[in-house]
Amino acid sequence: MAELSPPLPAAPLVHLPPNIVLQPPLSRRGHGPGIIIFVPASYAKFQKQNDTLDPEPLQKWAEEGYAVVRISFDKNEGAASKAVTERFNKAIDALLALPECELAIGAKEYEHLNIVGVREVKKDKVGIIIYGSRADYAPDFDDGLWDMTADQWALIGGIVVYDNWDLDTKNIVLYQLSKNIPEVEYPKETHHLSQVYTYPGTSSAGFIFPGHPDFKISSAGVAHTRALAFLKKYLGGPYFDLEKIWEEHTFFEFGDRSVERTMATMVQEPYVNHVPTMTGGIGRGQLTNFYRDHFIFSNPADTELELISRTVGVDRIIDEFIISLTHDREIDWLLPGIPPTNKPIRIPFTSVVNIRGDRLCHEHISWDQATVLVQLGLMPEYLPFPYALPGGKLPGPGKRFEYRVPAAGAETAAKLRDERAVESNSVLGFGVESAVREVDDS
Template identity: 55%
Template sequence: MDVTAGLPSAKPVQLGNTGNIVLQPPLSRCGQGPGLILLRPVSYAGYQQQNTSLDPEPLQKWAEESFAVAQITLDVDLSGDKAALQHLIQEAQDGLTALSECTQDQFGLIVFGSKADYISQFEATLRDVPLVKNEAWKVVALLSFDSWDIQVTNTPRLVHASGPDKLPQEDLQIQYHYADALSPGFVIPGHPDFQYATAGVSHTRSLKFLKKHLGGPSFDLERIWDEHTYFEFSDRSVEKTMATMVQEPYVNHVPTLTGGIGRARLSHFYLHHFIFNNPDDTGLDLVSRTVGIDRVVDEFIFSFTHVKQVDWLIPGIPPTGKQLRIPFTSVVNIRGDRLYHEHIAWDQATVLVQLGLLPEYLPFPYPLADGTLPAPGKRFEYRVPAAGIETADKLQNGDDVPSNGMFEYKIREVDDR
């Protein structure tokens, strides 16, 4: 099986003779989008080699979002040389403008790192670059991870501030604060201060900001998610399912810890434990859907007859012949026009109740709230606070099942046998 089916093949290219600019065409299925210029300190150049997460370095990540990306790496000499910085920015702009996959000649600018990551003159140098000061400046959205004093008329600015001592700037249109992040490196995979979850939150915020001011890229996230599930449950094709996903995706079925991390493992999981593992009468009935800037959140009822062992849902349980209707929640992250990850959750207790595998009562091995212990030869049991198919009925129609019935559940005392 070709697990790379459908992956974009656009390779990064070097611009100019200095080796400081890399141009990366979009890594989406549509293959085009607006332009981004990334400025990064040279100290950030080696972190991808230390990256152990699925999150790629910013150049690839933003290209997967369907941006055309020009990345400028600045060493000490370049970051303090106004003429050199002017030339590099101009070269990046020209490279993006000449790129057929870049859909416009105005760009977003992201400045990575803190002031401590650059030479002390860098802030003043960037502020005084002629491109920044006149109409030749084609940047229409400025995003950074420190509070740079770069006054650009009518250019929207977003700052992601890290550390407990960062205070909001009154002149900023938007600022987000991450008190637990140790440095601006929290968004750089492989950096000692990288924080996967916090980086994900900031990326979504950045994406919303850039899409607004660059006019895209825009995709029908519902269609992309529906296409993916069609290939999973109707067409039942591993190759086509994987073709809807980024280079290194993952799936996490939260209650059972099943799924796959990375393309090879996820492809194996889909082939051996998911796509052909679901019974023929499997159904998904949508209850609600919320669509964000890069996510689709679904509530749905997952139903099937348990005529085969379903590894990913109830691993190790032989077929019982029971019919199940299970409330599910899925949070799907879409990067560009391909899926990055799925977080799928459900109440495993209702599955076991519907299968007849969870007793109505179980031992309660503790004293009661007032300190009472069971009498000699006796034990306490609690009524398990879990419901069966009623959970699905109540999700689909809240009036079908009365609320709060479990409030009447009590501890009972029985013979200890």
């Protein structure tokens, strides 16, 4: 009987006219602080053009563990200034009424704002993210936003923007700007706390938005991590135990050997990339098939992982570790198509694991494939060198050059564990004279 897959976190969207959508958290924890994101109405078409695994901001921030309200504004919308204030108040009301939102506001202190559903919980701030450029909004949009009352601004813990907005606020701001946006001037009250990052390889504020013509996935990934660190700091979370999340995932992979439970630790559309062999999977369906058919049940019974070092960031873990195993079967993901040699191998690995909220988003796994082949006796000590040597020297008639392959075996793992186990720089003594030889071309 097939194992039932644990369900993914689910919470239905709530539509609050006009142009307001509420998304409860999509983390396994199921509750978290509130954020309000402003998105130009014109950006709706970009999500339909999105062919990456990077979801639209509403879903992405909900997967990070936030209760999210998205407010859309039309560029030609009349009386935008008034609409900003009205929709902001509706967004706050919606967050306060949501049981999954950790937002506490004293009823007496803010009763004049006509905020409903006040509860006594943990947090007392919301975050704001403004996507798009100033040109994507109505001309008086910023007037409404920055002219809100002091009590309204008191609800905001931090602001993330992607254009050089002329902010007249005492709130802490994170500016994430493309290379074409002029240098920003900090608000006087918060210049020592506000932050500015510029992304040289980008061409507009759309670099962060998946599906936008100027979307740049590498810059968008870095910008998202910075925005996440910023909001966690000023909203008080949400914080997750990333090490436990990663160790849970690896237990289901190597210990429990359960495809379903392994996939349940991951976001809706994850991916895995084993860099040297380019094996893995992109998206839930493909990755599930890969885990089932080529990874979880392909690993030898004696497979062991030895952790050497670990770095934990705001949304990712970087591990150095050694995998030890016996090549007693075809290991698709590591040595695709190579029959078992029954030789033991020890391989230094590096993994960069991105975690979104309390679920894995993607894994980049790297190792030196040459050391694997050396240990299995599948890498010759010398290989053909089809070039002239320095000075233009060519091999003689009936001869060819060979070079000594600069790769080592199990000693690479030994040196990762203990830097003194193997002498450093032994390969540097080769030189052209000893690293290249002339042999019969037969």
